Amino acid sequence: MGVDIKIEGLTKSFGKQLIWGDVSLTVPAGEICVMLGPSGTGKSVLLKTLIGLLKPDRGSVVIEGVDICSCAEKDLYEIRKLFGVLFQDGAMFGSMNLYDNVAFPLREHTKKSEADIRKVVMEKMDLVGLIGAEDKLPGEISGGMRKRAGLARALVLDPEIVLFDEPDSGLDPVRTAFLNQLIVDLNAQIDATFLIVTHDINTARTVPDNIGLLYHKHLAMFGPREMLLSSEEPVVRQFLNAQRVGPIGMSEEKDADQLAAEKDMDLPPLPPIALQLDPSNGIPRRSQRPPGEWCRENGVTPPPGSFLQDSVLAGGAGA
Amino acid sequence: MSSVSAAKVLAPVGTAGKLFAFGLDVCRGIFRRPFQLREFIQQAWFIASVTIVPTALVAIPFGAVIALQVGGLITQFGAQSFTGSASVLAVVREAGPIATALLVAGAGGSAIAADLGARKIREELDAMMVLGIDPIQRLVVPRVLACMLVSVFLNGLVSVVGVAGGYVFNVILQHGTPGAYLASFTALAQMSDVWQGLIKALIFGLIAAIVASYKGMNAGGGPKGVGDAVNESVVITFMLLFIVNFVMTAIYFQLVPAKTG
Ligand SMILES: Nc1ncnc2c1ncn2[C@@H]1O[C@H](COP(=O)(O)OP(=O)(O)OP(=O)(O)O)[C@@H](O)[C@H]1O
Ligand SMILES: [Mg+2]
Numbered sequence: 001m002g003v004d005i006k007i008e009g010l011t012k013s014f015g016k017q018l019i020w021g022d023v024s025l026t027v028p029a030g031e032i033c034v035m036l037g038p039s040g041t042g043k044s045v046l047l048k049t050l051i052g053l054l055k056p057d058r059g060s061v062v063i064e065g066v067d068i069c070s071c072a073e074k075d076l077y078e079i080r081k082l083f084g085v086l087f088q089d090g091a092m093f094g095s096m097n098l099y100d101n102v103a104f105p106l107r108e109h110t111k112k113s114e115a116d117i118r119k120v121v122m123e124k125m126d127l128v129g130l131i132g133a134e135d136k137l138p139g140e141i142s143g144g145m146r147k148r149a150g151l152a153r154a155l156v157l158d159p160e161i162v163l164f165d166e167p168d169s170g171l172d173p174v175r176t177a178f179l180n181q182l183i184v185d186l187n188a189q190i191d192a193t194f195l196i197v198t199h200d201i202n203t204a205r206t207v208p209d210n211i212g213l214l215y216h217k218h219l220a221m222f223g224p225r226e227m228l229l230s231s232e233e234p235v236v237r238q239f240l241n242a243q244r245v246g247p248i249g250m251s252e253e254k255d256a257d258q259l260a261a262e263k264d265m266d267l268p269p270l271p272p273i274a275l276q277l278d279p280s281n282g283i284p285r286r287s288q289r290p291p292g293e294w295c296r297e298n299g300v301t302p303p304p305g306s307f308l309q310d311s312v313l314a315g316g317a318g319a
Numbered sequence: 320m321s322s323v324s325a326a327k328v329l330a331p332v333g334t335a336g337k338l339f340a341f342g343l344d345v346c347r348g349i350f351r352r353p354f355q356l357r358e359f360i361q362q363a364w365f366i367a368s369v370t371i372v373p374t375a376l377v378a379i380p381f382g383a384v385i386a387l388q389v390g391g392l393i394t395q396f397g398a399q400s401f402t403g404s405a406s407v408l409a410v411v412r413e414a415g416p417i418a419t420a421l422l423v424a425g426a427g428g429s430a431i432a433a434d435l436g437a438r439k440i441r442e443e444l445d446a447m448m449v450l451g452i453d454p455i456q457r458l459v460v461p462r463v464l465a466c467m468l469v470s471v472f473l474n475g476l477v478s479v480v481g482v483a484g485g486y487v488f489n490v491i492l493q494h495g496t497p498g499a500y501l502a503s504f505t506a507l508a509q510m511s512d513v514w515q516g517l518i519k520a521l522i523f524g525l526i527a528a529i530v531a532s533y534k535g536m537n538a539g540g541g542p543k544g545v546g547d548a549v550n551e552s553v554v555i556t557f558m559l560l561f562i563v564n565f566v567m568t569a570i571y572f573q574l575v576p577a578k579t580g
Contacts, residue, residue: 048445051449053445053448053449077448077451077453078451080448080449080450080451081451083449085446085449087442087445087446088442089441089442091441091442091443091445091446092443092446093438093443093446093447094437094438094441094443104450105450105451108450108451108452109450109451
């Protein structure tokens with residue numbers, strides 16, 4: 001069973017540049033969360049703060065009763081064993097081939113025999129579709145392959161918390177669809193807590209249980225998927241529907257003139273909310289809620305056409 | 320405004336402090352098990368392979384120049400019989416450690432900084448820390464020890480090649496007598512000169528590797544950051560090594576009385 005991450009009043013700046021301030025949220029145990037945000041809003045910085053690679057200016061990140069931001073180095077290395085992390089560029093060790101890269105955590109942290117290691121490594125390589133590329137060096141493969149290899153390495157120690165930095169950037173649409181299915185299946189299998197940073201709207205709309213949006217140096221909204229997908233809040237609405245009309249401009253924020261010019265424009269209607277992606281065996285995940293439950297409980301009328309069976313088949317059509 | 324300039328003035332002090340703290344971390348890491356023997360051997364081999372040939376090539380003209388200078392000077396004093404001794408002294412005491420410092424910093428240190436810098440910007444170091452492995456223990460300690468070991472070897476190499484080069488120059492070009500050159504070896508030089516060369520080389524290796532590792536691990540801002548890190552590490556190491564060399568020489572002269580021949 002995964003563990004939850006309690007983030008309280010987190011603030012981070014580099015020198016004078018504030019990245020984000022006062023971010024508070026709880027990533028619930030065993031659920032899939034997606035963190036969205038325009039480029040450069042500090043999503044990668046947030047992930048690095050959660051694993052203690054960067055120290056925040058203020059605030060705390062509590063995992064299993066330990067505050068990552070103020071604990072001793074020794075405890076930090078212990079806590080990190082709970083994590084599997086996929087970095088934005090895969091972060092494979094350039095001097096080792098893929099097999100050794102994936103085997104690395106096992107060799108360092110377990111007393112498994114080489115034969116056992118081989119079994120686990122091949123199983124994970126198969127999972128990400130990299131069988132046959134074990135002997136390649138990271139420099140010799142494509143970005144997408146590096147990413148999948150990074151995923152295999154992140155999963156090899158059966159982590160309780162899995163952090164993904166843009167698992168789908170640099171992947172083709174088919175691989176992205178497979179990867180999304182893989183994430184859902186993994187969550188069903190190992191019940192780990194997943195936090196995914198992504199730009200892919202389709203992923204954000206169909207995979208997670210919860211969505212968060214970082215915007216303009218703060219956490220604009222964090223909550224159940226249906227809450228954000230049915231939200232009328234301009235920033236959330238603009239981002240989740242990939243529209244040009246709204247407060248977000250090319251360079252972070254639009255100026256007053258632009259906003260005034262847009263004032264009378266009609267916002268396009270909210271697209272229907274698609275069904276959440278089911279695990280491939282069809283049995284709902286433990287943390288999965290029935291479609292439309294949140295909307296019913298909170299008296300929100302979902303956009304017309306939501307939660308229809310064929311909207312999931314259409315895949316990206318809703319986005 | 321004044322606080323900004325004060326911060327700027329004090330910045331080098333902060334950097335020096337961080338470098339020192341990093342050095343302490345490395346020293347602590349040396350005693351932490353398991354020791355990375357494989358990495359150590361690989362690194363020692365690698366550093367040796369990038370430094371041995373240039374060191375030998377530098378040592379020959381170094382020895383020759385010293386032989387020329389000393390030989391000329393000593394002839395003017397009419398003390399030709401000490402030529403061998405004087406050039407041995409110069410090579411073993413100063414030229415050896417200095418040539419070692421130049422090559423360890425220039426070839427070994429730059430390779431370390433480039434390697435760690437590239438790992439840093441590819442987020443390999445972050446990935447390692449996330450996998451629960453301390454890069455200082457895993458990567459830096461073996462490099463520092465390897466660099467120290469190789470420095471000692473290089474120091475020996477420079478001494479041998481330099482003295483041999485001096486011999487060739489003195490005997491062939493300056494028409495000194497081989498017998499006198501060899502016989503006067505021990506007239507001024509003594510065993511403690513060899514020891515101090517050795518200790519200097521050890522410390523130079525330590526400093527070069529620590530500065531290079533520190534700069535490499537703190538590289539930032541993409542490939543250009545790695546280039547800057549390499550560049551800075553070489554410049555800083557040179558400056559530090561020459562200062563440390565001066566201080567150690569001064570201490571040595573206080574501690575060990577000169578031999579009267
Ligand atoms: N080590 C650092 N030192 C200084 N500034 C940094 C550092 N790391 C990140 N930043 C700054 O923090 C901001 C956020 O960077 P980050 O990489 O987290 O963005 P992001 O949201 O992940 O963007 P993208 O979606 O493009 O990956 C950027 O403006 C970047 O310049
Ligand atoms: Mg990023």
